[in-house]
Amino acid sequence: MKKISDITIIDDDAITVFGLRKLISSSVECNSIQSYENGKIALDAITDFYTNKKAIPQVIFLDINMPIMDGWEFLEAFIELPITNKIRINIVTSSIDPYDKKQWEYYKNKSHHLITFNQKPIDRNKITEITQVA
Amino acid sequence: MVKVPLKSNTSYIIRQLPSPTAFIDTNYNIVQTSDKWTSIFNLNEERNSFKSLFAVFPKLSHKWKMVLDNCFKGNPQPMGIHQTIDANGQELWFEWTNAPWYDTNENIVGAIIQLSDITEAVNNELELNKKELLLQQQAEITKIGRWEYNIVDNRLFWCSTTKSIHEVSPDFHPNIENALFYYKEGHSRNAISMALFEAQNKGKSWSNLKLQIITATGKEKWVMAGGKPIYNKGEMVGLIGTFQDIHEQVEADLKTIDNEKLLRTLIDNLPVNVYIKDTESRKVLVNKAECEYLGINDPKEIIGKSDFELYSYDAAKKSRKEDLKVMNTLRPVIGKETVKTTLDGKETSFLSSKIPLLNNKGEAYGIVGISLDISTLKEKEKELRNIINIASVQNKKLLNFAHIVSHNLRSHSANFSMLLNFLESEEDEVEKNNIVSMLTKASNNLLETLDNLNEVVSINTNTNIEIKEINLYNKVVDVCQNLSPFISNNKSKIENNIPANFNIKAVPAYLDSIITNFITNAVKYRHPERGGHVILSAEKKEGYSILSIKDNGLGIDLDKYGEKLFGMYKTFHDHKDARGIGLYLTKNQIDAMNGKVEVSSEVGKGTKFKIFFNEKN
Numbered sequence: 001m002k003k004i005s006d007i008t009i010i011d012d013d014a015i016t017v018f019g020l021r022k023l024i025s026s027s028v029e030c031n032s033i034q035s036y037e038n039g040k041i042a043l044d045a046i047t048d049f050y051t052n053k054k055a056i057p058q059v060i061f062l063d064i065n066m067p068i069m070d071g072w073e074f075l076e077a078f079i080e081l082p083i084t085n086k087i088r089i090n091i092v093t094s095s096i097d098p099y100d101k102k103q104w105e106y107y108k109n110k111s112h113h114l115i116t117f118n119q120k121p122i123d124r125n126k127i128t129e130i131t132q133v134a
Numbered sequence: 135m136v137k138v139p140l141k142s143n144t145s146y147i148i149r150q151l152p153s154p155t156a157f158i159d160t161n162y163n164i165v166q167t168s169d170k171w172t173s174i175f176n177l178n179e180e181r182n183s184f185k186s187l188f189a190v191f192p193k194l195s196h197k198w199k200m201v202l203d204n205c206f207k208g209n210p211q212p213m214g215i216h217q218t219i220d221a222n223g224q225e226l227w228f229e230w231t232n233a234p235w236y237d238t239n240e241n242i243v244g245a246i247i248q249l250s251d252i253t254e255a256v257n258n259e260l261e262l263n264k265k266e267l268l269l270q271q272q273a274e275i276t277k278i279g280r281w282e283y284n285i286v287d288n289r290l291f292w293c294s295t296t297k298s299i300h301e302v303s304p305d306f307h308p309n310i311e312n313a314l315f316y317y318k319e320g321h322s323r324n325a326i327s328m329a330l331f332e333a334q335n336k337g338k339s340w341s342n343l344k345l346q347i348i349t350a351t352g353k354e355k356w357v358m359a360g361g362k363p364i365y366n367k368g369e370m371v372g373l374i375g376t377f378q379d380i381h382e383q384v385e386a387d388l389k390t391i392d393n394e395k396l397l398r399t400l401i402d403n404l405p406v407n408v409y410i411k412d413t414e415s416r417k418v419l420v421n422k423a424e425c426e427y428l429g430i431n432d433p434k435e436i437i438g439k440s441d442f443e444l445y446s447y448d449a450a451k452k453s454r455k456e457d458l459k460v461m462n463t464l465r466p467v468i469g470k471e472t473v474k475t476t477l478d479g480k481e482t483s484f485l486s487s488k489i490p491l492l493n494n495k496g497e498a499y500g501i502v503g504i505s506l507d508i509s510t511l512k513e514k515e516k517e518l519r520n521i522i523n524i525a526s527v528q529n530k531k532l533l534n535f536a537h538i539v540s541h542n543l544r545s546h547s548a549n550f551s552m553l554l555n556f557l558e559s560e561e562d563e564v565e566k567n568n569i570v571s572m573l574t575k576a577s578n579n580l581l582e583t584l585d586n587l588n589e590v591v592s593i594n595t596n597t598n599i600e601i602k603e604i605n606l607y608n609k610v611v612d613v614c615q616n617l618s619p620f621i622s623n624n625k626s627k628i629e630n631n632i633p634a635n636f637n638i639k640a641v642p643a644y645l646d647s648i649i650t651n652f653i654t655n656a657v658k659y660r661h662p663e664r665g666g667h668v669i670l671s672a673e674k675k676e677g678y679s680i681l682s683i684k685d686n687g688l689g690i691d692l693d694k695y696g697e698k699l700f701g702m703y704k705t706f707h708d709h710k711d712a713r714g715i716g717l718y719l720t721k722n723q724i725d726a727m728n729g730k731v732e733v734s735s736e737v738g739k740g741t742k743f744k745i746f747f748n749e750k751n
Contacts, residue, residue: 120548
């Protein structure tokens with residue numbers, strides 16, 4: 001398994017963040033795991049990495065329903081960033097709304113990044129499967 | 135001894151007798167004639183003397199022989215009336231008489247035959263017969279009979295037509311009593327009796343009396359009777375009159391009247407507006423419904439009026455154009471949806487048809503209009519559309535809500551299952567405690583979520599929410615009282631500019647929650663660089679009471695968040711107390727009261743919410 005440099009979790013639910021961190025750290029090797037409460041904070045941070053030529057996270061776990069800036073808004077802004085590396089974005093949600101599936105299809109086709117749609121709960125196997133370099 | 139008539143100078147006297155006269159002897163020979171006789175029966179002045187009478191009138195000899203024989207015995211008899219063609223070929227009628235011819239010794243020596251010219255009388259009689267015949271024929275054709283009443287001998291005469299109208303036999307003998315009896319009891323008999331009385335006593339004539347008789351065979355018939363007194367030397371001697379069978383005519387008239395009545399009843403009771411216009415688009419007929427629509431009692435008020443007098447100029451012009459098109463093309467307009475506005479501003483939706491009226495040459499002489507008032511239907515349709523809209527909005531909301539519920543419950547259950555999984559395999563006691571405390575938090579979160587969902591469900595399902603009239607000013611004062619520590623802690627002030635008597639219709643608990651929520655939000659999201667200032671005001675407009683809540687806070691970027699402002703679990707400010715449920719509940723409560731909410735905002739300056747409370751509740 002290829003070692004992953006940086007992983008980012010964007011979710012407003014502290015329990016989910018705790019769980020994801022625990023799962024990732026016990027099954028995947030990585031340098032750092034960063035987490036952000038909503039899309040806005042995450043986007044600001046990543047934009048800052050890009051501007052200052054710091055490492056962009058290779059895998060992003062993204063929640064959809066968040067205050068201030070939700071997952072779709074984050075995606076919209078993120079794919080506009082001129083990041084040439086192929087980033088893996090794992091959408092993690094408990095939503096079964098067909099609208100969200102449609103949105104995913106839309107962004108998946110629009111971007112060169114790898115975008116996956118995952119429904120909660122996420123178990124250890126799932127984490128191993130989706131926590132890889134794109 | 136044969137008595138020979140004396141032929142002497144008396145013959146000259148005989149010749150001069152003024153009437154045609156012939157003397158014959160007992161042998162029937164003509165002995166002597168007057169010149170008058172000669173001029174009638176002799177062509178060439180030749181006298182018939184001593185010619186046999188039978189030779190001159192061969193056709194009559196046998197009849198006359200007996201008559202003359204009697205005459206010779208002293209019993210003269212009339213010889214009848216006979217036609218003669220005179221020497222000039224003229225038709226003459228004579229009445230023949232005879233008398234014995236006595237000699238001086240009183241012996242009968244022959245007979246004197248004398249003719250009296252009755253040509254004129256006979257011609258008159260023929261003329262009379264002809265007229266009589268003509269009258270009778272006329273009577274038969276026109277069914278106008280005659281009658282005559284002779285006052286002096288109380289005799290009544292009916293002509294054959296009069297009899298046939300009465301359906302009595304030709305030999306029926308009428309009299310005044312049975313004649314009156316044929317008139318139908320009641321009006322008819324009274325009227326004719328009165329007319330007869332007035333004629334006899336006052337000399338008044340009558341005409342055109344339309345009466346009913348019952349004929350001899352029991353049929354009811356309409357007749358027209360006329361009569362007038364006749365006078366002889368200034369004295370009334372009788373009455374004459376006419377008697378006409380007008381049954382068919384009256385029946386036809388009655389039928390026409392019946393048909394008209396039927397038509398009128400029909401169009402007056404149709405639940406549609408019916409009118410007929412002439413070529414100038416002037417109304418010539420309107421039914422009851424049309425009168426009611428135009429707000430008049432008597433159709434006469436609008437007969438002859440055109441649309442220009444009943445509707446606005448533009449509407450009338452349009453309608454006139456349509457009328458002309460129908461009359462020119464002869465193509466009817468059927469079931470067209472129109473909206474008419476009367477001069478007093480009443481608006482009505484019609485399903486109207488215009489059909490050209492054609493004369494026997496196939497040209498239009500007007501139009502008949504039929505309009506069905508569909509205003510109520512239209513109103514219903516609008517209501518229905520509204521209901522469909524509401525239903526579709528509700529449906530959408532419901533689906534949205536279902537997704538929210540599913541999402542929230544799933545996310546909690548996912549957390550539970552994840553944490554329990556960790557707990558199972560965790561060996562480190564400290565980490566175990568950590569996971570348990572997470573589970574407790576997850577459980578609390580789930581409870582809170584369930585509470586919120588419960589609240590939303592109760593707002594949306596409580597159909598018999600009780601709406602009351604509430605004084606808005608006082609309500610705001612109460613809410614501010616309850617919130618006063620929170621408000622003063624946040625260095626904010628509330629300005630209540632609502633009129634003291636301003637009442638709205640709302641559910642008290644909802645109104646409480648709505649005002650609390652908006653004021654709390656306004657204070658919570660105040661601008662960090664200045665004290666909060668919230669201004670409340672109210673006005674009534676277009677069926678709504680509108681409460682405006684204006685603050686000088688952070689403001690919201692509506693372009694970005696407008697759609698989600700009232701969504702569940704949406705928060706837009708990085709604020710530790712933001713839960714994203716308040717505005718969602720508020721919106722649900724406003725919707726439940728058939729109200730609406732509008733928002734305007736400028737980032738960094740402030741936000742203004744306008745809450746519309748429906749007055750129709």
